[in-house]
Amino acid sequence: MNSSTNPIIGISANILTIDTGCLLGRERVFIGQDYIRAIMQAGGIPLILPILDCDESTIRQLDLVDGLLLSGGGDVDPNLYGQEPHQLLEATYLQRDLYEMTLLRHANMKKIPVLGICRGLQIMNVSFGGDLYQDLKEHDQIALQHRQKSQLYQESHLVDVQKGSILERICQSDSIRTNSLHHQAIKNLGKGLNVSGRSRDGIIEAIEKIDHPFMLGVQWHPELMVEVSPQACALFQALINASKKGKQS
Ligand code: MN
Numbered sequence: 001m002n003s004s005t006n007p008i009i010g011i012s013a014n015i016l017t018i019d020t021g022c023l024l025g026r027e028r029v030f031i032g033q034d035y036i037r038a039i040m041q042a043g044g045i046p047l048i049l050p051i052l053d054c055d056e057s058t059i060r061q062l063d064l065v066d067g068l069l070l071s072g073g074g075d076v077d078p079n080l081y082g083q084e085p086h087q088l089l090e091a092t093y094l095q096r097d098l099y100e101m102t103l104l105r106h107a108n109m110k111k112i113p114v115l116g117i118c119r120g121l122q123i124m125n126v127s128f129g130g131d132l133y134q135d136l137k138e139h140d141q142i143a144l145q146h147r148q149k150s151q152l153y154q155e156s157h158l159v160d161v162q163k164g165s166i167l168e169r170i171c172q173s174d175s176i177r178t179n180s181l182h183h184q185a186i187k188n189l190g191k192g193l194n195v196s197g198r199s200r201d202g203i204i205e206a207i208e209k210i211d212h213p214f215m216l217g218v219q220w221h222p223e224l225m226v227e228v229s230p231q232a233c234a235l236f237q238a239l240i241n242a243s244k245k246g247k248q249s
Helices: 033-041 055-063 094-109 119-127 166-171 230-248
Strands: 008-012 014-017 027-030 045-049 067-070 114-117 158-161 175-177 193-199 204-209 215-218
Touching: 008 033, 008 094, 008 230, 033 045, 033 230, 055 094, 067 094, 067 119, 067 230, 094 119, 114 119, 114 230, 119 204, 119 215, 158 166, 158 204, 166 193, 166 204, 166 215, 166 230, 215 230
Parallel strands: 008 045, 008 067, 067 114, 114 215
Antiparallel strands: 014 027, 158 175, 158 193, 193 204, 204 215
C-alpha cells in the first residue's frame, strides 16, 4: 500500500489513572483502540495527541496533522460554561478541556477538518460559547434511553438528520439509528454552529460549524459501530476525504 497520500489524523488522548497493581495511581496516556482501527480502516494514519498545557506547543502539534478527531471521555468542567457543579456531574479534567479548546480554536482558524465524538461534540459546543445539561435528568422532556444498557456497538435510538446538512450528505439518509452512551447533552448551541441531528425526544445529537469546510460533532460513538454500520464507516471516510482535500491545498 502506498500510504504517502493518506492523511494523518490527530486523536486527542485521555489520561487513565491505573487503579490496581504495582503501578497504582500512575497516569497513562490512553485512547480506545476502536478510534485507531476506524481511522485506519477509512485510509487515515492515526497519531495520538497527548494533552499539553502550552498553547504554542499545541499549535505545533496541530501543524503535524491533516485532520483531527476529538475523542470521547469524561465531563466538561461546568465552570467553562458558567455553571456551578450539579449533583450528577461526573469526573472532570480541566487540563484536557483547555487543551482541546486550544486545538479547536486553531483548527477553526486553519480550516483543519475535525470530527468530534460524544465529549468531542460537547467540548466543541462549549468552545464556541454554548453550554450543556450537566446530566440529562436536568431536562424534563427526556424520554429515551441515552445511556444504553445493551452492547456498546448495538444500534439504539434514532437520530433525525437535518436536510441539506453535511451529515445528510455523509449518511445519505434522513435518519440514522445510533448507539447512545452519554449522560450530558447540548443545552444552548454555541456561536456559528448548526444542529444537524436530533433524537426523537429533542436532544441535539449532531452539530456542524458554519464557515468551516468540515467541523462536525456527533453525540454517539461511530467508532464502536464500524463493524455493523455502513453509516458509521461513512463518517470516518468523510473525515479522511476532507483531510485529503486540505492536504492538497
Ligand atoms: Mn443519545
